[in-house]
Amino acid sequence: MGYMPLTPFGRTVDAVLVKQQAAAEQAGLTSAVSKWDALRELAAARKLYGLSDRDVSVLQALLSFLPGKMIEPQPGTPVVHPSNRVICERLNGMPNSTMRRHMAKLVQAGILIRRDSPNGKRYVRRYQGDRVAYGFDLSPLALRYAEFSQAAEAERVQQARIKQLRETVSLMRRDLLNLALCGAAERSDLSIWDQYQDLAQLTARSLRRKLDLGELERIQDQLGTALSDLQTHLEPVFAQKLSTSDAQIEHHYQNSKKDSFESEQAVKPAHAANTESKDGPGYAEKASAERPAHRETPPQPAEAPAPCGPSLPLRLILAACGEIQGYADGAIRHWADLLRAADTVRPMMGVSSAVWEEAKTAMGAAEASVVIAAMLERFGDIRSPGGYLRHLSAKAASGHFTSSPMIIALTRREAA
DSSP: OOOOOSSOTTSOOOHHHHHHHHHHHHOOOOSOEEHHHHHHHHHHTGGGGTOOHHHHHHHHHHHTTSSSSEEOOSTTSSEEOOOHHHHHHHTTSOOHHHHHHHHHHHHHTTSOEEEOOTTSOOEEEEETTEEEEEEEEOHHHHHTHHHHHHHHHHHHHHHHHHHHHHHHHHHHHHHHHHHHHHHHHHOTTOSOHHHHHHHHHHHHHHTTSOOOHHHHHHHHHHHHHHHHHHHHHHHHHHHHHHHHHHHHHHHHHHHHHHHHHHHHHHHHHHHHHHHSOTTSTTHHHHHHHHHHHHHOOOOOOOOOHHHHSOSSOHHHHHHHOOGGGGGSSSOOOSHHHHHHHHHHHTTTTTOOHHHHHHHHHHHOHHHHHHHHHHHHHTGGGOSOHHHHHHHHHHHHHTTOOOSHHHHHHHHHHHHO
16 A cells, blocks of 8 residues: 555544554564454453443454454555445444444554545555555554553453452351351350441442452451451350360260160170079079060150250351241240240141151250251242151161251351
8 A cells, every 4th residue: 555544534633543553553563463363362451441342343343354364464454444334234233323433432442543545435446456445454453462462461360360359258258147147146245246247248248249359359358357356256165165065075975885885784684694504493583584674675865955955056046047936935045945836836837746756756856846947947948848857857866967057058048
């Protein structure tokens, strides 16, 4: 192309446009660039240049008019000259005014250069083998490809950092809410737990929006300070729970050994009786005395909630299962109150008396009451409450069931 015009036809020219054209012409790049690679890098870094996804779509339509896959860096060489009507057709019927507005943003950002003819038309002519084209010059995509690549990489790094920080803030918010609920259940004498729960709820509301890196870092600092203070208040609770858990574990081991010892004592007299002569004196009396002792079953423990009850405190269970409060005569303050509320609500849930008695026998009255309260929270999701409770009773009879995971799951669902 002999002479490349600097000003568009019928439009005003500002200093930014002239500066961008001069910078494009002075670039020393000599190798061609894939037009789709250039488009991909520019699309990744479009926010840094003030472009939207619609602007990139218009640029993609213009690139489709360029023959081949490569863009030559020489200004005036990669010029496309489609009419506005053809461009709008390739953009699936975009209005002409909308297309021209997006085209103006691409020109203003220095992505395109207008090479207008003397009458403003877009066309190509050949003079003795020399090609002269008027239209949109795409050479800045090749000339600024390195710049676009660096900006796109920086944008990808920032987006990865935002994603990682967003996950971190979400986990910290969950821990803050769960620890605040635990503290409210264990140390109700303190009035600081509400502010931690409010901070967790406000953080969850903020995470619904698209936050930038600065906002996420500020929220992370707030949650980190709150978690540090909260753990300081909960240290006595954790220390007490740790010692109590050790005592409970030792107590369970003593019970298992004691049961084994009693079973051996029950078998030993019968074995000793068999070693005596059947013709000896007193054999019939000894045999009749030993048979009932060998056949009798150990006494069933009373349905006392506290000794065989759940490992979680009652306050934490009521915080996760609030629906059971509506079926109690008053406030639930003791395990007996929870048992009476469970007795009241279980017929309404479709749990028969036989299934209920089986559950109390297998789990204990307190554990069965907790299960009823947890089932009431998820009553809409349970297809057969009676069959579900019978299944849990069978697991409890084999020693493979505890209600703690159910309560923890409900607590997490409230915190989500």
